[in-house]
Amino acid sequence: MNTQINSDYVPDVLVIGGGIAGLQSALDLADQDLRVLVVERNSSIGGRMIGLSKVFPTLDCASCITTPKMSAAAHHPNIQILTNTEVQAMETRNGIHSVRLLQKPTYVNFDKCIGCRLCEYACDTEYPDPFEEGLGSVRAIAVPFTNAIPQKAVLDAEHCATCGVCARVCPTDAIEFDQQPRTLTIHTDSVIVASGFNLNAVTVKPQYNAARSSNIIPPTMMERLLAPHGPYGRVLRPSDGKIPSSVAFVQCAGSRDESIGVPYCSRVCCMYAIKQAMLLSGALPLADITIYYMDIRAFGKGYEQFFQNARAMGINFVRGKVARVDPIEDGDLRLHVETTDDAENPLQEHRHDLVVLAQGMIPAWNPAATTPVACASDGFVATPSLTDPTATSAPGIFVAGAAAGPKDIVDTIAEAGAAAMQVSRYLHEKRAAVLVGQAVHG
Amino acid sequence: MSEHNQQVQPQKNKPMQNERAADAPLRIGVYICRCGGNISDVVDVDRVAETVKLLPDVVTAKVHTFACSDPGQQTITNDILEQNLDRVVVASCTPFLHEQTFRGAVSRGGLNPYLYEHVNIREQASWAHKHDPEGATIKAIRMIAAAVGKLHHVEPLEQIKLPNHRRALVVGGGIAGMKAASELAGRGIKVLLVESSQRLGGQLNDRGRVYPTERDAKELVEELARRVRTHSNIEILMQSNVTAVSGFIGNFKVAIRTEAAGIPVTETTVGAIIMATGFRPYVPQDGEFLYRTEPGVVTMPEFLQLLRSTPDAARKLTWNGRVIRNIAFLHCVGSRQLDGVHEPPPNGRLNTYCSRTCCTTILQQALEVRHRFPSVGVFDFYRDIRTYGRGEENYYSAASRAGVTFFRYNGEEPPRVELTPRARAKEGVLSVTLNDTLTWGTELSVPVDMVVLGTGMMPGEIADLIEQMKLATGEDGFLQEVHPKLRPVEVSVNGILLAGTAQGPMNIQETLAAAGAAAVKAAAMFAREDVELNPYVAEVDLSRCCGEALCVTQCDYEGALQMVSMEVEGATVERAQVNAGLCVGCGACVAVCPNRAIDVNGWRLDQFEAMVDGIAAAIPGQECTPELVNIH
Numbered sequence A: 001m002n003t004q005i006n007s008d009y010v011p012d013v014l015v016i017g018g019g020i021a022g023l024q025s026a027l028d029l030a031d032q033d034l035r036v037l038v039v040e041r042n043s044s045i046g047g048r049m050i051g052l053s054k055v056f057p058t059l060d061c062a063s064c065i066t067t068p069k070m071s072a073a074a075h076h077p078n079i080q081i082l083t084n085t086e087v088q089a090m091e092t093r094n095g096i097h098s099v100r101l102l103q104k105p106t107y108v109n110f111d112k113c114i115g116c117r118l119c120e121y122a123c124d125t126e127y128p129d130p131f132e133e134g135l136g137s138v139r140a141i142a143v144p145f146t147n148a149i150p151q152k153a154v155l156d157a158e159h160c161a162t163c164g165v166c167a168r169v170c171p172t173d174a175i176e177f178d179q180q181p182r183t184l185t186i187h188t189d190s191v192i193v194a195s196g197f198n199l200n201a202v203t204v205k206p207q208y209n210a211a212r213s214s215n216i217i218p219p220t221m222m223e224r225l226l227a228p229h230g231p232y233g234r235v236l237r238p239s240d241g242k243i244p245s246s247v248a249f250v251q252c253a254g255s256r257d258e259s260i261g262v263p264y265c266s267r268v269c270c271m272y273a274i275k276q277a278m279l280l281s282g283a284l285p286l287a288d289i290t291i292y293y294m295d296i297r298a299f300g301k302g303y304e305q306f307f308q309n310a311r312a313m314g315i316n317f318v319r320g321k322v323a324r325v326d327p328i329e330d331g332d333l334r335l336h337v338e339t340t341d342d343a344e345n346p347l348q349e350h351r352h353d354l355v356v357l358a359q360g361m362i363p364a365w366n367p368a369a370t371t372p373v374a375c376a377s378d379g380f381v382a383t384p385s386l387t388d389p390t391a392t393s394a395p396g397i398f399v400a401g402a403a404a405g406p407k408d409i410v411d412t413i414a415e416a417g418a419a420a421m422q423v424s425r426y427l428h429e430k431r432a433a434v435l436v437g438q439a440v441h442g
Numbered sequence B: 001m002s003e004h005n006q007q008v009q010p011q012k013n014k015p016m017q018n019e020r021a022a023d024a025p026l027r028i029g030v031y032i033c034r035c036g037g038n039i040s041d042v043v044d045v046d047r048v049a050e051t052v053k054l055l056p057d058v059v060t061a062k063v064h065t066f067a068c069s070d071p072g073q074q075t076i077t078n079d080i081l082e083q084n085l086d087r088v089v090v091a092s093c094t095p096f097l098h099e100q101t102f103r104g105a106v107s108r109g110g111l112n113p114y115l116y117e118h119v120n121i122r123e124q125a126s127w128a129h130k131h132d133p134e135g136a137t138i139k140a141i142r143m144i145a146a147a148v149g150k151l152h153h154v155e156p157l158e159q160i161k162l163p164n165h166r167r168a169l170v171v172g173g174g175i176a177g178m179k180a181a182s183e184l185a186g187r188g189i190k191v192l193l194v195e196s197s198q199r200l201g202g203q204l205n206d207r208g209r210v211y212p213t214e215r216d217a218k219e220l221v222e223e224l225a226r227r228v229r230t231h232s233n234i235e236i237l238m239q240s241n242v243t244a245v246s247g248f249i250g251n252f253k254v255a256i257r258t259e260a261a262g263i264p265v266t267e268t269t270v271g272a273i274i275m276a277t278g279f280r281p282y283v284p285q286d287g288e289f290l291y292r293t294e295p296g297v298v299t300m301p302e303f304l305q306l307l308r309s310t311p312d313a314a315r316k317l318t319w320n321g322r323v324i325r326n327i328a329f330l331h332c333v334g335s336r337q338l339d340g341v342h343e344p345p346p347n348g349r350l351n352t353y354c355s356r357t358c359c360t361t362i363l364q365q366a367l368e369v370r371h372r373f374p375s376v377g378v379f380d381f382y383r384d385i386r387t388y389g390r391g392e393e394n395y396y397s398a399a400s401r402a403g404v405t406f407f408r409y410n411g412e413e414p415p416r417v418e419l420t421p422r423a424r425a426k427e428g429v430l431s432v433t434l435n436d437t438l439t440w441g442t443e444l445s446v447p448v449d450m451v452v453l454g455t456g457m458m459p460g461e462i463a464d465l466i467e468q469m470k471l472a473t474g475e476d477g478f479l480q481e482v483h484p485k486l487r488p489v490e491v492s493v494n495g496i497l498l499a500g501t502a503q504g505p506m507n508i509q510e511t512l513a514a515a516g517a518a519a520v521k522a523a524a525m526f527a528r529e530d531v532e533l534n535p536y537v538a539e540v541d542l543s544r545c546c547g548e549a550l551c552v553t554q555c556d557y558e559g560a561l562q563m564v565s566m567e568v569e570g571a572t573v574e575r576a577q578v579n580a581g582l583c584v585g586c587g588a589c590v591a592v593c594p595n596r597a598i599d600v601n602g603w604r605l606d607q608f609e610a611m612v613d614g615i616a617a618a619i620p621g622q623e624c625t626p627e628l629v630n631i632h
Helices: A020-030 A062-075 A118-122 A165-169 A219-226 A269-283 A303-312 A409-441 B045-052 B070-082 B095-108 B122-126 B133-151 B175-186 B202-206 B217-230 B300-309 B358-372 B393-401 B422-427 B463-469 B508-526 B550-554 B588-592 B605-616
Strands: A013-016 A036-039 A079-082 A085-093 A096-103 A126-128 A137-139 A182-188 A190-193 A197-199 A246-250 A288-293 A316-327 A333-339 A347-352 A354-357 A361-363 A397-399 B028-033 B058-064 B087-092 B116-120 B160-163 B167-171 B190-194 B234-237 B240-248 B251-258 B266-270 B272-275 B279-281 B297-299 B326-333 B377-382 B405-408 B416-419 B430-436 B442-448 B450-455 B457-459 B496-498 B530-533 B538-540 B561-568 B571-578 B598-600
Touching: A013 A020, A013 A182, A020 A036, A020 A062, A020 A079, A020 A409, A020 B508, A036 A085, A062 A079, A062 B070, A062 B095, A096 A190, A118 A165, A190 A409, A219 A269, A219 A354, A246 A269, A246 A316, A246 A333, A246 A347, A269 A288, A269 A303, A333 A354, A397 A409, A409 B175, A409 B508, B028 B045, B028 B070, B028 B133, B045 B058, B045 B133, B058 B070, B070 B087, B070 B095, B087 B095, B087 B133, B095 B116, B116 B122, B116 B133, B122 B133, B133 B605, B167 B175, B167 B266, B175 B190, B175 B202, B175 B217, B175 B234, B175 B272, B175 B508, B190 B240, B202 B217, B202 B300, B217 B234, B240 B463, B251 B272, B272 B463, B272 B508, B297 B300, B300 B358, B300 B450, B326 B358, B326 B430, B326 B442, B358 B377, B358 B393, B358 B450, B377 B430, B377 B442, B405 B430, B430 B450, B496 B508, B538 B571, B550 B561, B550 B588, B588 B598
Parallel strands: A013 A036, A013 A190, A036 A079, A190 A397, A246 A288, A246 A354, A288 A316, B028 B058, B028 B087, B087 B116, B167 B190, B167 B272, B190 B234, B272 B496, B297 B450, B326 B377, B326 B450, B377 B405
Antiparallel strands: A085 A096, A096 A182, A126 A137, A197 A361, A316 A333, A333 A347, B160 B530, B240 B251, B251 B266, B279 B457, B416 B430, B430 B442, B538 B598, B561 B571
């Protein structure tokens, strides 16, 4: 993989986003001998999936599925990857997309960096590790995480104390404090938007009081707590390191609610809550685990059976809406629930010591602002074609994965393959037409 | 085929380092993966590394958190180059996940990828012996010792290359089949599309408007049908069935029978087969919710037909001569079935899965009834409303606003459909009774004129093809992929791909995406001149074969092994011959050969013996050998 490319490099396809969707599309295209450039705005490819613990419904460890795809893309002779790179703008003329890319400074010369991490070990400044959802800390100059690609140190200018120790210990003189942002423009025949999703804020519903208790956590934090190589190596609640004895999952905490602007279903929350509950009951056999839900949406292949297994395992499913979460003494939380399960006692209060809010999926990037790609009213990329679900409103630009709406990994991978197929067909037909044109005019 | 086949090829311009003096000792590197704790939480990986370092010719043994990650692979590649390793062992997860990954890393170091052994200490040690860390650790050591033993007996192997017929067979002319065919054709690949019925479009022909676009399914079918009919790369055989399949990836021989009189069976060769055989709607059993007992109880396909045949201008909805004033929709009929609650269908297998599309279909139809016939009362009986897809939640909120009344039942207590007592017959001939969990379990009885059963999807009836092609089906009866994330459209037989609802329930967008995903795997496969296969196939030692043909009688794979005539010392004799494309390397032939004249490359008998010796040998550095019985 290259960390630097020149403007005269002309890929057949530009893939925006190096998560599982972008990587799968890139691999399916590169295996057809097409040249692919993947741009990723973070410091490593792997996207959201590399931060997960295990994945439903097979309970494979997420790293075991993601790292080989990351590695395959990094080693593929037809794939180039640019990390720390954002798409600034795109315009299309005569079927050629000109894409302006912004390469953010990493303050490390990637051609020189050998990933030895001496700088990281020497650095004295720490800040909450974004990869660990803030649970651990990371040095101001560091390789982003264990299995990151590329294995290159990146300096976080916001937290750097500019002491210069990294530069002194670097054996290859790779530290460059004077790096500047660099823009370059890539011209390409086709584009896949695979820019993924974000979660809406854990505080989106004020009645859940996430701002007032660090024991009301986002699901991504629970993923890190459950990951075997996570920040603590076991499940401890953030406020005081206590082993939780009663964990609540509040479903639809950021979805299916017009009042917060997310009227749609985020599609994955039921399944990851069930998965996390199962993993928790393995990690904490004595803990009570309750999932408060409106509808369990276990729709995919093997999902319903997964849900029934969770019920059989003794995970408590309570149908009802959580009205409020109140922080109480000892760092615990009181949930006020209106349930339809209990006629005698429909308004209930339950005490838990850790609460996971199922936040909603929202688009990570709005391409409509700077590119010819239109978005639908839900903010995700519009896919107007009846027959080609990965085609966007702009010819030659396609979309894969959660950029076109919430989606689980299985559906994302299928869609990534479909987008790659559409691109290869598009390019084949476009180039055949050019050849015919040349024959006619020549 | 693997999507990363090219990685197994040794990199060019690099010296092959496995050339060494015959008597020089081997240089073996062993890499032990923690699997981020999946292994190291149980197996003492550091002790494993220390111990296996003492095994013969092991020059390095290292532990890595994720051996499959890029830095993990890089360690292996670098060690091969820097420490002149000529054999590599990785002890990690199942080879099914990462054998190819590590072969790639070994190749990048310039080593033949088959001078590599994969040891599964996750599924077979840490996961299997979670409560016995000591036993799991000993087992891991012994398994690695077996691999090291085997590596003393391996030679470089080359992948088998076979010609690739650049043409795909697509079985099924529904939207999945048409989509896959048109994508491949547009990519410049020839396609043979076989459809058993008289029309393209499959189940969608009977669908009416589709969610969430609310466009007519006909539009979609006609657009795809136009593409496949007009593309010069696509040949269509209608009213035709695949009757025989033989051969292997790149070279499948298929026989196709067309129903029309006078057309002989077509025999042809294709390189890949895309299974787009679709689903069939669940048909309730006689008497299930009074289906086929009471005419007012209909399935969703029957109801769609009724709505479509009712003129737009009609003011009333009538069925069987009766004006419909109240309709009940029942969710999960034939889906999400529970043991002990539901009667199994005639095949004896409960449909435990969710059919994925019925909830939104019901809400869509409920809304249509409310809009076209505002006086008709609509009652919806559900377990969970699964409007998960893009634009689907809107149907639920719109139905609520449009006055659809919802009732919710627990899966363990399905609603009962009964005839209304005569005295109340004017309210409706039928009644639906349930313990409504939305009103804290109150028993409610709703009189209606019609009950629409939200019937789900069943696997298509393709038992013959499954048998012919040796396909696997899941517990749900649908065709089974190798792995839902790593190889989601591939099956265990290379060169056969899955598209759409043959694999499980899907909605239209998902079906089209799955068809594209299947097509792209075929397109990548056809991007190569040759098909490359693992070299683990049987090989005959002609100096020992005496032509008894015991091996041929034992072989389960038609055409993989046959007797051929050849000249040996002037006499014409029969000798066994292997077809490398069809041989799967199972070894059944090896077991019966009285002369040890046949063996499987890469898994030879002497290699197995070395593995057994490795397992049984004393553990280096350990005073007394733990009992073998501990490690079962």
